[in-house]
Amino acid sequence: METDQLIRTLAADNSQRARPVGFVLALALVAAAPVSILMFFMTLGVRPDVMTAMHNPFFDLKFAVTLALAIAAIAVSLHLSRPEALLRGWALLLLVPAGLLAAGIGGEMMVPQRLPMMTRLVGQNSRVCMTAIPLISLPLLAGALIGLRHGAPAHPAVAGAIAGMLSAGLAATMYASHCTDDSPLFVATWYSVATALVAAIGALAGSRVLRF
Amino acid sequence: MRERDDEWTGLMRLAISGDNAAYHRLLKAVTPVLRAAARRGLARAGQPVDQSEDIVQDILLAVHLKRHTWDTEAPFAPWLFAIGRNKLIDALRRRGRRIFVNIDDFAETIPGEAVAETAPAGEVAAHLQSLPARQREVLQSIAVDSASIRDTAAKFSMTEGAVRVALHRALASLTAKLREQ
Numbered sequence: 001m002e003t004d005q006l007i008r009t010l011a012a013d014n015s016q017r018a019r020p021v022g023f024v025l026a027l028a029l030v031a032a033a034p035v036s037i038l039m040f041f042m043t044l045g046v047r048p049d050v051m052t053a054m055h056n057p058f059f060d061l062k063f064a065v066t067l068a069l070a071i072a073a074i075a076v077s078l079h080l081s082r083p084e085a086l087l088r089g090w091a092l093l094l095l096v097p098a099g100l101l102a103a104g105i106g107g108e109m110m111v112p113q114r115l116p117m118m119t120r121l122v123g124q125n126s127r128v129c130m131t132a133i134p135l136i137s138l139p140l141l142a143g144a145l146i147g148l149r150h151g152a153p154a155h156p157a158v159a160g161a162i163a164g165m166l167s168a169g170l171a172a173t174m175y176a177s178h179c180t181d182d183s184p185l186f187v188a189t190w191y192s193v194a195t196a197l198v199a200a201i202g203a204l205a206g207s208r209v210l211r212f
Numbered sequence: 213m214r215e216r217d218d219e220w221t222g223l224m225r226l227a228i229s230g231d232n233a234a235y236h237r238l239l240k241a242v243t244p245v246l247r248a249a250a251r252r253g254l255a256r257a258g259q260p261v262d263q264s265e266d267i268v269q270d271i272l273l274a275v276h277l278k279r280h281t282w283d284t285e286a287p288f289a290p291w292l293f294a295i296g297r298n299k300l301i302d303a304l305r306r307r308g309r310r311i312f313v314n315i316d317d318f319a320e321t322i323p324g325e326a327v328a329e330t331a332p333a334g335e336v337a338a339h340l341q342s343l344p345a346r347q348r349e350v351l352q353s354i355a356v357d358s359a360s361i362r363d364t365a366a367k368f369s370m371t372e373g374a375v376r377v378a379l380h381r382a383l384a385s386l387t388a389k390l391r392e393q
Contacts, residue, residue, distance in 0.1 A: 001241060001336050005355040008270055009383070011236035012361060014227060016380040018280040077219045082281045084294035152278040154298055201259050211391060212278060212298075 018150070021081045025074070025147030029170075032143025036136045036171060039160075044132060044178040053182070061104045062176035062187055068194070069097040070169030077144070077162040081151025087158065094165070104184030123181035126190045132178075133194035136200070137164075137171035141202055145209050152212045160206010164199035171198075221288040228284060239272060245363050246296055247330065249318040253300040265333035273297045273336075273387045293318035294306060304393065339389040347382035350375055 053059040072093040079085050113120065123129075144163040153159035172191050181187075220238060227235035250264040250271075274295050282291045296318045340348055346368070353364040361379075363371045 001269070001333065001340065002271055003265060003272070003333065004240075004274060005358075006336065007239040009238060009242065009351065009355040009379070010272060013276065013376070013379050013383055014232045015230070016376060017228075018277075021279060047326065072272045082283065082291070083298060084290045094237055114321065115218070142223050148306075150280075152274070152281045152295065152298075154294055211302075212274060 021148065021151040022078050023146065024077065024150040028143040028147035029140065032139045035139035037174065039136050039139070040132075040171075040174045040178070044128075044175070046177045047180055049180075050177060054180055055181075056144075058061070058108065058184060059176075061100065061184060062179075062182065062191075063173060065097045065100050065104070065184075065187060066169050066172040066176055068100055068169075069094070070166055070173065072096050073162050073166035073169055077148055077159060077166055078151075080153050080155070080162060081148055081160045083152040083154050085154070094162075097169075101184055101188045102161065105188060108184055117185065120183035121185040122183075123183065123186040123190070125172040125179050125181050126186070128174065129179060129181075129186075129190040130194050130197070133168055133171050133175050133191065134197050136174060137167040137198045138201075140167035140170050141198060141205070143167075145202070145205055148206075148210055149212075151210075153206075153210050156183055156208040156210035157203045159210050161199040161203040163206060164202025165195055167202070168195040169197035217287055217289040220292070224279075224282065224288045225284055228279070228282075239275075241277075242292060243268060246292075246318075249293075249296060250300060250303075253304065257304050257307075259304070262331040265330050267300055267303045267333045269333045269336050270303065270390055271296050273383065273390065274299055277384060278389055302391075331380070335390060335393070336386060339386050339393075342389065343382055343385060347378050347385070350378040351382040351386075352381060 029113050047053065076087075076093055079090050080087065109121075141164055144166050145160065148159060148163055151159075151200075172194065181190075220236040220242065223234045223238035225243070227238055247264050247268050251261040254261045254264060255265075275292060278295065282288065300318075340351065343351070349368060350364055350370075353359045353367060354361070359367065361372050361375050364370075365375045372376070372390070
């Protein structure tokens with residue numbers, strides 16, 4: 001086909017307009033969420049003492065951190081869905097959850113603790129945490145990648161890694177309501193390991209499926 | 213250069229708001245610039261420069277199917293060249309070349325560059341054969357026979373809406389096939 005013919009054809013197709021990437025991403029995440037929620041309630045569920053736990057600021061901080069991660073990653077992945085976008089200052093957004101955690105660790109140092117630091121860091125649920133967060137995040141990751149395929153990221157692996165963080169953030173929000181380890185030291189260690197794992201899976205998958 | 217970029221941005225805004233003629237003019241206007249940049253990229257990679265047309269068509273298809281990612285408040289040229297660069301890298305990678313794309317390949321265009329021989333593009337035509345019959349017929353009617361949507365609908369006893377859907381699907385699956393090759 002000659003290029004002039006192709007151009008004429010594209011112009012004829014101009015009336016077909018696609019939805020914004022944000023809309024498609026939201027739709028895909030809403031579709032994927034029930035699968036992850038079901039996985040969570042079938043295997044783990046909310047911890048029984050959740051009503052008292054809510055009065056513990058370190059329990060609440062977990063949600064602030066994981067939600068900050070999810071929201072920052074959503075914003076960054078939408079930004080990166082434009083081909084000319086650069087990560088640059090946007091990467092700073094991803095430091096917001098890290099900053100919250102650092103503040104939490106500092107805060108915990110201020111108050112006297114029953115358990116020594118290493119015990120709090122190692123916790124009792126590290127293995128569950130590192131397994132559950134990645135597994136629960138997989139349906140969300142699939143949804144995020146399907147939504148972001150609608151965009152045109154210049155660096156598919158980077159965009160995929162951010163999609164991984166996004167889904168890990170959402171999965172960790174659910175997991176946080178199950179886990180009885182509330183120390184920010186535990187969160188900084190094991191949630192980060194789990195998030196890094198999902199980000200790596202996302203990068204690998206993204207380098208394949210997010211090319212346009 | 214500045215004027216040219218502003219003109220492109222204006223045309224693309226019109227295109228997005230539904231002006232097909234403006235869209236046609238824009239694609240016509242960017243094509244020689246994309247072709248020159250593709251040739252520069254091929255030359256730099258030690259590839260025959262007359263292979264540029266497949267890259268140009270690949271870029272045009274991507275521009276078309278991803279134009280919803282263009283921010284209407286932003287200038288059009290950086291967005292266009294980012295897609296161009298991406299597609300040039302893909303093309304060189306497929307040819308097994310080490311990738312060295314100068315970011316200025318697209319940004320700078322020497323005006324009045326001699327129009328050298330260019331081999332006709334073959335990739336889109338090759339993938340055309342693997343489309344479902346109806347999509348291929350609709351695409352060929354509009355592309356090759358220059359028929360309008362309405363004439364094509366009458367020719368195949370389809371509604372205009374069905375022709376539009378078939379055309380869009382044909383373009384989308386052509387692009388998917390180009391990406392997978």
